[in-house]
Amino acid sequence: MTAAQRINIGLSKVPAWPLYILGLIPPAWFLYQGLTGGLGAEPIKALEHKLGEFALQVLIVVLAVTPLRTWTGINLTKFRRALGLLTFFYVFLHLLVWLVLDVQILSQIWADIVKRPYITIGMVGFVLMIPLAVTSNNLSIRKLGPKTWRRLHQLTYVTAVLGAVHFVMVAKGFQFEPLIYLGIVLALVATRLKFPAKRAVA
Template sequence: MGVEPIKAMEHAIGILGLQVLIASLCVTPLRTYARINLFKFRRALGLIAFFYIVLHLLVWLLLDVRIPSQIIADLYKRPYITIGMAGLLLLIPLAITSNRYSIRKLGANWRRLHWLVYPAVALGGIHFVILRKGWQLEPLLYLTVIGVLLLIRVPMARVIPSRARHT
């Protein structure tokens, strides 16, 4: 992990969380455009991403900053931390309701609730871009991929309900 293990862990776990979250967003377009069905892995991907992102937060809280006053100040004074934290908060209801009982209980509202993953992943991508010095290529690539995955859902969202109406 090099000579600065805390930052190395914080970054590696954060990127891993973002990658798995992005992977979970690939499931639907893969089925729509490539006819590859990975639906049975989608919940696992979402939960693994959530797990990594919580771990990322814990490294930041318990190993990196540790000073409560500074943590609180960072949360409202540092946009990249505010944004990252907002993304994580949006994922909490999704993690809690990722079980069969909730899906049954919430019905159509479950799908609506889980649209929160879109702003969450966008916030994660922005968090990554603005925590770096200058405009760096790697986080911008992640943000681009996220943008593409969100944009291709716009036509899907239009097509799928109309199809549903016809059948």
């Protein structure tokens, strides 16, 4: 028995539902830090950043599930749905902090969405995540059919790229960290691209 097989046997005994409970800890910790001065002089901006960055990190884990299985044999597929829904939850909180605590003025919110490209990209990414979150259940798979459902959930790659680009554009000045995130996302998305096989020359 290989190491990957032993790991998969162990993982098969671990339920996915505790992830939803554990997933509440990071935003609660970020909020606690914000309330106690742990996020610096601009806690609202810092809270926005923390939630957005953490959402992108979890989304990268979601994208890595299939390549990990292909290259190492370790299968985390049973946890992918929970991780995907948690990603949506973190992005929603990221947006909520911006709407309620940061901007607050409704007219200014719409003006920012229209006039600031990084906000426009972020909002498009969030809107595309909504059908993914709504259909992340067995009933939707049965209603849509596995083929249509899989095609719909290819939007995950689009939202990941948009999220990474949003992060790069939000960063002030030239910073390596957002570019590293973008590079990782593009690399993971590239692993899912299927290129036509070259025809043999007669």
